[in-house]
Amino acid sequence: MRGIFRNERYPVFYSVIYGRIIYNDSMITNISEFIKTVDGAAEYIRGVLAGKEIPSVCIVLGSGLGPLSSMAEDAIEISYKDIPGFPVSTAPGHKGSLLIGKLSGKPVFMMNGRFHYYEGYPIETVTFYVRVMGRLGVKALLLTNAAGGINVDMKVPELVAITDHISFNAEPVLRGPNIAEFGTRFPDQCHVYDPELTDTLVNCARDLQIRISRGVYAYSKGPQYETPAEIRAWRILGADCVGMSTVPEAIAASHMGIRVAAMSCITNMAAGITGQALSEQEVFDNAALASENSCALVKEFIKRVNL
Ligand code: HPA
Secondary structure (H helix, E strand, O other): OOOOOOOOOOOOOEEEEOOEEEEOOOOOOOHHHHHHHHHHHHHHHHHHHOOOOOOOEEEEOOOOOHHHHHHOEEEEEEEHHHOOOOOOOOOOOOOOEEEEEEEOOEEEEEEEOOOOHHHOOOHHHHOHHHHHHHHOOOOEEEEEEEEEEOOOOOOOOOEEEEEEEEOOOOOOOOOOOOOOOOOOOOOOOOOOOOHHHHHHHHHHHHHOOOOEEEEEEEEOOOOOOOOHHHHHHHHHHOOOEEEOOOHHHHHHHHHOOOEEEEEEEEEEEOOOOOOOOOOHHHHHHHHHHHHHHHHHHHHHHHHHOOO
């Protein structure tokens, strides 16, 4: 089999045959071509930076964090569609650009829009940008997201510092030939979320008097919300909140030795808890309510973080 993916048309992730879209369970089959694609994207970004300092932190702007993009100083914006090999995000409310600028006086990358498995991308496309960040020398990734609260002590729209996750129901991120240049075949998963960075996040929130708890994030492939029975099962298994992102990116980042911190905004109580139907509108509205706190916390985190 030639090419980097079975359909050989990366980043096109499905094949159209006789007018029907056929889902392609794509997997990296040609390591050197994949590395070349990742490095091509990194090289393009380096070229746009034209000798400016390459940030050592990348922030992924989940729901409610969008306003951070306009707080970056001296920002350069690169549309995803201009970066060779980069996919384009289709999720509602997610823009599609990479920002490079200063936040709290420090250079940062900001991903204004991410890629979700439910959009139809193969898992290596969902995590493609993480690989690019790793090759650019990024040392820490701050992932933010909206999530449903499973732990009934949680209050909408509080923030949660993610300490661990449950994802054994999901597509394995590192399936396929291992890219030894990126990381080991069987990476340890005891500290996917860096304890020191997580403590920094929690301490920043406390100092800013922003309510935050620590919790375990259950990864849902989506796009449908969970059933009440799934939520009860996850509660028994030890999950505190649930969402449709973050985990693939965290696994790919930690595989490359990138330190990860992750934060959820509890935008709704998970299915079956209140008896009310879940809606995207509720998620957006509550993410917007938490937005000021979320943005302030990220700014403080960047100010304090020492890499
Ligand atoms: N489930 C999954 N993803 C979510 C939720 C939820 O309840 N809320 C926000 N994102």
